[in-house]
Amino acid sequence: MEFRTIVNIPRPTFELEPCERILFVGSCFADNIGKRFVEEKFRAVVNPFGVMYNPVSVLHTVEKMEGHSFDTAVFTLGTNHVYVERATGEIVDNCQKRPQREFEECELTIEACVDALHEAIALLRQANPKVNVIVTVSPIRYAKYSFHGSQLSKAVLLLAADKLVKDEGERIYYFPAYEIVNDELRDYRFYKADMLHPNSQAVAYIWEQLVATCFSAEAKQFLKAWQPIKEALAHRPFNPEAAAYQDFIKQTKEKARLLKLKYPNLELNL
Incomplete structure (x- = not known):
């Protein structure tokens, strides 16, 4: 008997390779997943101008990153609600604690969301015509809107994500993070104390599903090789000056050096 609904995750037409250049833009869920990519030594840039909740703000970040080339971009959409500055009529990414009366809250239509994301992808392709794009919808609920x-x-x-994928073709992929949390992990034990944000266990599970469906065999092999080195480098001894620990660090650094020979794009600060 099966006591939960398993989300069927189709594989994309592309695969993530070791140490890829990846741009993460979106909600705080993008922060959580992006940080894991950083830990696993992908050359990831995560919300370089702060958390961006709506598709237009995602576009604004991509515009500011113009000229930077990425192998893959991950857009995590949080909401279609935006704040428009009354004085200029422009959508702002952060109200910067200014008085609420200076802004009007509006909702983007499906078409407006799709148009903003099309434009963001077009900008990314100017730097790398072969860039791959992963789109997700954040599972975080916004209680302030009412459930x-x-x-x-x-x-x-x-x-909007569905239309975007259909419009753009093979190099764009929808990853069902929203469905995994709300359908497969539909238990409050997978949430933080606020009962709104997925906890570390949920994020770890989504990471596992990403690896299983989106990573190449070479990327999975890299993760396996990097894991013991990462754990060794994170170890904090009682006596850093002990000969045994110094020997341990020397061996770990040698393993890291050999790994870098195999993966030249691996960035290490030893």
Whole structure:
């Protein structure tokens, strides 16, 4: 008997390779997943201008990164709600604690979301025509909209993501993070104390699904080789000056050096 619904995750037409250059832009969920990629030695840039919740703000980050080339970009969409500055009519990414009266809250349509993401992808392709794009919808619910309002917002994003994938073709892929958390991990033990944000266990599970479906065999092999070195470098001894620990560090650094010979793009600060 099966006591939970398993989300079927199709494989993309592309695969993530070791130490790829990856741009993560989006909600705080993008932060959580992006940090794991950094830990695993991908050359990842994670929300370089802060958390971006809506598709237009995602576009704004990509515009600021113009000229930077990435192998893959990951867009995590949090909401279709935006804040428009009354004085300029422009969507702002951060109200910077200015008075609420200076802004008007609006909701992006499906078409507006898709248009912003099309433009972001076009900009990325100027630097790398072969860039791959992964789109996800954040599973984090926004209680301030009411839970019904939050679901409506997610529905707009899900429809926008679906249209974007159909429009763009093979180099864009929808990863069902939203569905995994809300359908497969539908238990509050997978949430933080606020009962809104997925906890570290949920994030780790999504990471495992990403690895299983999106990573190449070479990338999986790299993770396996990097794991003991990462753990060794993170070890904090009681006596750093002890001969045994110094020998341990020397051996670890030699393993890291050999790994870098195999993967020249591996960035290490030893």
